[in-house]
Amino acid sequence: MLSIALVAAGVIYLAAYLPKHAPLGPALALLAAAVLVLAVNFALLARQPRFAWWRFWQVAGWMLLVYLVVAGMIAYAFVHDGTSGAVLVVMTCLLATFTLNVPLISAYTVARYESRLEP
Amino acid sequence: MISIKGNWPWALDFFHVVGGGLWTGADLFMGFVIGPIMRRLTIPARIELTTRLMPKMLLILPTLVTMTLASGFQLARLNGMLSTSYSRHTWVVVSMVVVAVMAITALGLLQPANIAVLFELRKEQPNPAVIAGLMQRFVYAAAVIGVMQVATLLIMTRLAS
Numbered sequence: 001m002l003s004i005a006l007v008a009a010g011v012i013y014l015a016a017y018l019p020k021h022a023p024l025g026p027a028l029a030l031l032a033a034a035v036l037v038l039a040v041n042f043a044l045l046a047r048q049p050r051f052a053w054w055r056f057w058q059v060a061g062w063m064l065l066v067y068l069v070v071a072g073m074i075a076y077a078f079v080h081d082g083t084s085g086a087v088l089v090v091m092t093c094l095l096a097t098f099t100l101n102v103p104l105i106s107a108y109t110v111a112r113y114e115s116r117l118e119p
Numbered sequence: 120m121i122s123i124k125g126n127w128p129w130a131l132d133f134f135h136v137v138g139g140g141l142w143t144g145a146d147l148f149m150g151f152v153i154g155p156i157m158r159r160l161t162i163p164a165r166i167e168l169t170t171r172l173m174p175k176m177l178l179i180l181p182t183l184v185t186m187t188l189a190s191g192f193q194l195a196r197l198n199g200m201l202s203t204s205y206s207r208h209t210w211v212v213v214s215m216v217v218v219a220v221m222a223i224t225a226l227g228l229l230q231p232a233n234i235a236v237l238f239e240l241r242k243e244q245p246n247p248a249v250i251a252g253l254m255q256r257f258v259y260a261a262a263v264i265g266v267m268q269v270a271t272l273l274i275m276t277r278l279a280s
Contacts, residue, residue: 001227008219015192016212020203059234070185077189081196102226109231110238113249 006034007098014087027090034097052114056107063103071099131194138187143268150265154258162247170240173233207278214274221267228260
């Protein structure tokens, strides 16, 4: 959730300046923090003993598909509005971080209550 | 998507207002009507209701949210509300923050709890304690979102007046 919050802060920061270009320093810092938190989440998850990975990948796969579509629609809206250059790159990276976060949270929540072995 | 591509004000207005109204209505109905009713139901009745209600909520709410936010952002751009020179730009930014809180709560708490409940109910022997814990998380998250929805109504009517 912290990673999603950092992504949201970055998007709001950039959107608040539209159609002008915002100074990218704060946005890049928020993006870096969001990616770091996401990486830590993955690392902690990988170290979980007796985790139901079969259920995790089953949920995460479908959720990733859904949020790729959602992220694509949001990215299209930004491109259609004339967002370009470095701002578009940072926005896209923030969207990508968001797209990875949501399936991770949902899949973990489901898999933690599942038995380790697939029936 | 077609409305965004065509930049049709009426269509964008329609999707934003209708989507926002339905989303707000559904959230407040769930929080203030369904929630208290469910607390008074027996456990088997709660499971029966949850089994039928949650799949529909999982489909309806994300659709309404995506529709409302995408059309709203495009509408704000068309009406010049995104510009920093717009007199009520601060309200627009505040509305973005409120939406962000709702998104974090919904994506981080509500939706995972919803999906986990559905998977637990499909097991041969669902664990009532797990379902109760997840539904409690769902209800609290819905309450937070309900408060944010009221704040959104205040901000949107302020912007429109």
